[in-house]
Amino acid sequence: MNQLIEQSIGCPYCGETIDVLIDSTDLDQQYIEDCQVCCKPINFLVCESVNGELAVSVYSEDEAF
Numbered sequence: 001m002n003q004l005i006e007q008s009i010g011c012p013y014c015g016e017t018i019d020v021l022i023d024s025t026d027l028d029q030q031y032i033e034d035c036q037v038c039c040k041p042i043n044f045l046v047c048e049s050v051n052g053e054l055a056v057s058v059y060s061e062d063e064a065f
Contacts, residue, residue, distance in 0.1 A: 005054055012060040014038040022046060022056055 004021040011018060016037040026046045035042055042058050049055040 007054075007056050009042075009056060009058050011035045011037060011040070011042060012058055012063065013040040013042075020044075020056075022054060024054060027054075 003024045005024055006019055007022050008017050008019050010016070013035060014037050016035070018036045020033065022044075027048055028046070030043065030045050032041045032043055034040065041061060043061065043063075045057045045059070047055050047057075
């Protein structure tokens with residue numbers, strides 16, 4: 001069973017805080033999801049932090065990661 005975790009992120013375009021559902025099995029995955037406010041594509045990078053928690057980083061299309 002997949003466990004979805006709700007995370008609040010800040011859109012790299014409009015700055016609005018939005019809630020997204022992250023699948024905990026998506027570790028070390030990169031994907032694109034549109035902002036719920038401005039509809040621009042946000043690059044998501046899901047990984048495990050040093051202390052074993054789920055870490056989500058977001059980037060605009062122009063930012064390198």
